[in-house]
Amino acid sequence: MDYQVRQALLDDTAAISELFKSRIGVWQRMDERGHAQDVAYQRLSLYERWQHGVHYRGAWMSLETGALHLNHLLGGAGMPLTVVQGDQGVVGYAEVYHGVEAPPLNGVLHIAQLITDPAAVGADDALIDYLINFGKTHDVQQVTLTRASDELLDAAVTRRFSLNAITCVRRYAVPTRAGQVFYRAVDHSDESPAQIHGWAMPIGRLTSAHHLWAMHMTRLWETIPEMRARKTHRLKFSAAGQDAFLYCRQNLYDLRTADVACWTPKGLSVQLVAAIKDWGQREGYRALHMNISDENVTLFGGDIEPEGYTQEICALEMK
Template sequence: MGETQFRHATLDDTAAISALLQAQIPVWQRIDAHGTVQNLPHAQLSIYERWQHGGAWMSIETAAIHLSRLLRGAGMALIGEQDGRIVAYAELYPGDEPAPFGRHLHLAHSVTDHHDPTLPNAMLRYAAGVARSTGCQLLTRSTAPDESTLDAVPLATVQRYTLPTRTGQGFYKVNDHTNSSAAQIDGWQMPIGRTQSAATHWEALWTRVWELLPEVQARRTHRLYISAAGHEALVCCQQQLYNPRAADLYCWSPKPVTPPLLTALRDWAHRQEYRALACVVHPQTVALLGSEAEPDPYIRQIYAIQL
């Protein structure tokens, strides 16, 4: 096994990166019109059916689009090579948020060839060097509570709650918001929905590039500007895939959640005929949700590697 060489990816690496990520999928499946799960070869699935196994990297067609967006500045793509073969991939997003995150580089995805157990930490060290060279204060990543991370310091723990919608008495303003520039959220926090980083979620949710897939376009996704009692926020509300009366909520704002904003979100969602909102929040926000909020087992921890 040769020495691993790390570098930034180029568009020529698309097929090899896609193959590495597809190799992580043990079984390719489709649910037919009768609700029966079928095991099928990758080639027999549609682009969207492959997408459901792991996103854009599951087909060469969408992988090329995704990598081109990263190379044009939406994020960063790093690879590790051994003897000319790509054996490691990492996807990172630069962000600037209030403390404790500050100016950081977030490691959203890291995949390595399972035959070499040294690769995960080697890629992490390389990513830390890239973060340092770009002037970031931290390299952050999100894991399940029981996963360990090299030389990491815990920054935050978040948990998902289901909150019923209801009509409220507050006054608020809501408009569709089509501007997808990430510069709008520089210095803002993400008090609801942050399981990765504010920039990572923004690039995944606010741009409409994946609506070229009819199945993605058919899923209700609301991108909104909301102002409630002087509290402004950009909000993405996305219909859940298997529960159309519920939606996942994501919120970017200059300040933490306030009761008027929460009242506005619940009222607006109720008027859109949603009956529940899935909200991932920090512990300090839980009390604002009230006794109606129900926790579920989904918990993530955000760690930082000091640079």
């Protein structure tokens, strides 16, 4: 097959959105009793469509949000790539995030999305080949993906390469608590990923530091009422001489808990953990849900509760 891989264009939005929507078997909404109800796609709101897009695919569930998301990526948030086959047009799409993290990860190229038309045999190989070649010429030490987040992506990679687990994160409920620690937390509105160049992401790293910065720190979706209704904090922290950026979003069904992600220039410290717990209590949260790597768990004390969720981030090391 003769495939061309190129940067996505805004004109590709409809085709990319259709690739993602084609994988949704049934469109549903919740009725007043909390039961799932089958509904025609056209009758769903933007937010209801969004909820069908697991693993950060929500924006692609509608043409309107897909165009905004693609424009965000083209503006520097990520690398959107399409596979084009002659007159067939777009037959595949990959969404990739290139960033530099703290050692030992260093240059990371994270594949967040990869999807192709089932009839376009070999289109996934064309995308993977493009990314491998990009990595060799752009100081990439590791190409990464989140294990089992997408069957198509797993198959496209493992068919040709072996993957090494570079970190394992587990989800915990961390009780908030007043602490004897001095810290400063202020609202942060700068969305530039350049701020976390060379930084680590010790809390919440389910994909890559750069990808999750692009997903969490943008205010792009606050024009959707249901999104805006959930309290969201984007903060710059300073505790005991350590700086950090913190993202915290109130949970949908338990308003006294929230999900947290954190970026730091160094490893996590006990003082920063205490500051986050104290801040959470002052904001009225009883617990903060965090995805924590195994090497950092001991910093949180013995009262955290595992929630049974485990995720591996894997890498194909560049030679």
